[in-house]
Amino acid sequence: MNDSKDTQAVVKPQGVGARLRRKEDVRHLQGKGNFIGNMQMAGLQEVAFLRSPVAHGSIRRIHVEDAARDNVILREAMDCADIFAPSTLPGYQNSTVPPLASGKVRLVGEAVAMAFAATRAEAEDYAEMVQVDYDELPVYANMHDARKAQDHFVHDGWNNNLFVQLKSDVKFEEAAAKATRQVTHSVSLSRQCMLPMEGKAVLAYWDHQSDQLVVYCGSQIPHMHRTGFAEFLQLDQSRIRVISPDVGGAFGYKCVLHPEELCVAWLAKTYRKPFRYMEDRREHLIVGANTREHEYRLTGHIDDAGRLLALEAEITVDAGAYSVWPFTVGLEVGQALGNLPGPYRIEGYRCTTTGVATNKPGFMPYRGVARTGVCLAIEQLMDAIAREVGREPWEVRLDNLVRAEDMPYVNIANKHYDGGDYPAGLRRALEMINVQEVRARQRTRKNGEPLLGIGLATYTEQSAHGTSVFAAWGTAVIPGFDQAMARISADGSLELSVGVHSHGQGMETSFAQIANEILGIDVSKINLTHGDTGRTPFSTGTYASRSAVMSGGAVSRACKSLLPRLLHIGSHMLGVSIDDVELVDGQVRHGDRHVTVADIADAWYIHPQKLPPDVDPGGLEITVGYKPKVDTGSFTYASCAAVIALDPHTGIVKVLDYVVVEDCGTILNPLIVEGQTIGGTAQGIGTALYEETPYDDAGQPLASTLADYVMPGAPEVPNIRIEHTQTPSPNTEFGAKGMGEGGAIAPPAVLMSAVNDALKDRHVLVTRTPMTPKRIMEAITAAGEHSAAIDIDQPTVAAPLREAAA
Structure with missing residues (x-):
């Protein structure tokens, strides 16, 4: 106790809103982080997996050489359940994920056997002592072939290759009847990896003192991981402790239960010894190519000024071979269905979203879950509308955005926008890039200079959505x-x-x-x-x-x-x-x-x-x-704009300027918010311009090393300029809103708009990510030759403007 009067020192603010450097x-x-790869334990055994070289096939025979019999495990020896990810969505077809393939393989890289030894190299040697004979089955290397299949489906017992199909139809006919024009546009995103610095990582052992299975794993969801281990290992949760130490990045990759994690936990439970598995980069590039592959066909029913009265959409998601626990394919499909209208005032909505099973890795939720795709789709439709009515793209957007005076606003997909001024954010982004000056530079461009392009997008980020939302999506675990x-x-x-x-x-x-x-x-x-x-x-x-x-x-x-x-x-x-x-x-x-x-x-x-x-x-x-007062989520939003330079002779795109005007409610720490926004934007630039895992007709991944899978580096990421507005949510503590995924949502939409803006005088549209130099040059060539539109199913998707906009 101090009863004397003290002279109060000036205290540096440390509370909400302070720009503090991160303690961690x-x-x-x-170099003092604690990662699973750093851990050492007496008797630790390293695990390696033998993986399938074929995309779809029946396992006819597995032979293990005598020298490896004590160090190799097959599925028949494991007394645990397959991973089962149920969903209550209507029409959802259930499937299971075996920890090791049993009877059939469904993708290249699926684990067929696991081996263990004192070192990873020895474990890999044992794995090579296993020979597997396959009877190959028809391979579904793309979602369109998979939809046409009549037999030999990815999952036995199914009657087609559809995981789930969802539909929404809200006031569509009456809204569409008011329209005087229609605009149809298609876009798609390629499949890619998440590529955290640390891949899957799990170390498990039996703690004899507590009589518990202890599992160290790089996890975003340690309590849900424990729930999954308990269910599929058939142990009481009290007998399992999950510890996630420092995690070397995740982006959604570590918020599901992976088969390899279940395998290592089973080894520790069975042998009462410590075991560890560390995914290497090639394994990740092959088995972790599990996100972003969407296709969209949108029709906007508009008036003569470009007001979008009714939206009609068909969305297809290449869901891969397996539905992951606990979120299932339904999460991606449901998010796409619910978030497509985005920040726009639309009176009628009709949409069908389909998750298709193919012979690729199972789809996982990646930073921005579905919203990166829906933002790309709706923003490219806005550009198409602007072309149709002869207005600037920002003019059409400003006329269609939800207005500040409409807030709080419940949109056509029943999303509860809790506040903000969307048009003001877009106007500020346009001011920041000095849009009129860029237009003037485009008009006075000299021969030999790069083409300039302006791109823009506004997105909403549904964050902290809770019980009612996830219950509607039918996931296996519902947050409370x-x-x-x-x-x-x-x-x-x-x-x-x-x-x-x-x-x-x-x-x-x-x-x-x-x-x-x-x-x-x-x-x-x-x-x-x-x-x-x-x-x-x-x-x-x-x-x-x-x-x-x-x-x-x-x-x-x-x-x-x-x-x-x-x-x-x-x-x-x-x-x-x-x-x-x-x-x-x-x-x-x-x-x-x-x-x-x-x-x-x-x-x-x-x-x-x-x-x-x-x-x-x-x-x-x-x-x-x-729980927040309203569990439908708090909605962060942002408007982004970019200026790019495009070399028409090489197709190379350089991002000259990229700005973000973001409102995530009350900012807890501006330094952290900006770091998250910059990191997410860098990932979005990767989606837009660089990252892709293509497959051949046999389902073989064609980007299994970082020589083939291209990521943006420091020279490819511009100086991202960020401005904040703060509209506190009325439903949360301090008015805060989540924002960790936002940066990754807009870049593909912004940069595709910018590329197409740069090419508009050449009557070219690029409609698929990543917008590689090869794709851009093929688009320019196709337009120059007055060729027919290139089909969206093909690896190169670009078309002459006059035809793609038809």
Whole structure:
């Protein structure tokens, strides 16, 4: 206790909105991170997998050489269940994912046998002592052939190759009847990988002291991983502990249960020894090519000014061979159906989305889940409308965007937009790139100079959507309340515990800022525990841009619940009424007298004689659950614009300028928000211009090394300029909204618009990502030769403008 009047030092703000450097960066920059690849254990066995060289075939015979019999496992020896990902979506066809192939393989790279030894090299040697004979079956290397199949389906017992087909029809006929014109446009995205720096990583052992299976895995969802292990290994959850240490990136790749993880957990359960599997880069490029492959055919029913009155769409997703646990293919299909209208006012909507099974890796949720595709599709339709009515593309968009005076706004797909000014964001993005000056430079371009192009897009990012939304999508696990534990230690420091887990979002910093905002405890004295099911309250995990809103909200509520306990004890120690004190900068104050949080903690733990007789017996520790007021999600939005230079002789695109005007509600930490936006934008540039896993007719992946699979590097990523607006959500703590996926949503739409704008005088449209130099040059050549539109099913998808817009 300090009764004297102190001269208050100027305290650097550390709460909500402070631009603090991330606490967790220190250990990573000093090489002190704790990753699964760094771990060492006595008797650790390394695991390798023998993988199928064929895309679709029956397994006729597997022969294991005698020298490898004690070190090789086949599916028939594993007493665990196949991974089963059910869905309640209508018409959904169930399938299972075997931990090791049994009877049939469905993609190149599917694991058929696993081997283990003291080193990875020895394990691979044992795997090579296994010979597998296959009877090859018809291969479905693309979604169109798969839809036409009459027999030999990807999954036995199905009557076609469709996982699921969803439909929506809302006021379409009456809205379309008002239209005076129709515009049809098609676009598609190629299949790609997520490519975190760390691939799949799992180490499991049996803890004899606790009599538990302990599984270390790079996970976004440790509590859900435990749920999955328990279900498919047929163990009580109390017998399993999942720990996720530092995670070297994820982007959605680590929010599902992978067969390899189940295999390693089964080994540890069965042999009571430690086992580890680390995915190498080639395995990831082959088996991890599992996202983004969408095709869209959109028809806009418009008036003469370009107002989009009704939208008609057919969306097809190449879902690969397996539906992943727990989200299933239905998540991607459902997100596409629900988010296609985006930020626009549309009166009528008719859409069919189909998830098609093919002989490729099973589709997984990647940063931006479906919204990257729907943003590309709706924004290219806006460009097509602008061409049809002879207006600038931004003029048409401004006429169609949801207006500020309409907020809060429930759109045609029943998305609840909670606030913001979409047109203002677009106008500011146009100002930032100086759109009129760029138009003037286009008009005065000299021969030999690159073509300039302007691209723009506005997107909405549904974040922190909860129980009702996921229940409608029919996923195996439905998110409910997120919980947080807050405990003040005897020295006045604060321990926080949450069930979500960070893979680069800076939670250790932002959650400390939330606590500081309420309790005033210095962030250096706040410690966050996450990623350990044995030490944290339950959460379904980190995905869908939900962590800051859900677990951050739980941290806020937990700290607010501790606040009256601190005030009660502090006021008693000061000898005044609780109504006469306040908590400021970690001190309970009454006039010029105060006690610190550390003084109060000392009273609770060490000197309880100082406590009031009616003190709350819960003490200085509490666990609180939290859900936002509305669980349909908070909606971040942004407008992005870019200027590109395109060399018409080589097809090479250079991004000269890229701007983002983003509104994610109240910003917890601008430095972290900007880092997430820049990182996501870099990934989106990869989708737009570089990244692709093509397949031949036999289902063989043609980009199995980083010599074939091209990613953007530092020279390909421009200086991304970001401006913020802040429209607090009325439904969340502090008005925060999730934003971790947003940066990756817009770039394909922005850059495709820019490329086509640069080529507009040549009457060329490019309609498939990535927009490689080869694709662009083929498009230019096709237009120059007045050839027919190139079919969207072919590897090169580009067409003369006059025909593609027909």
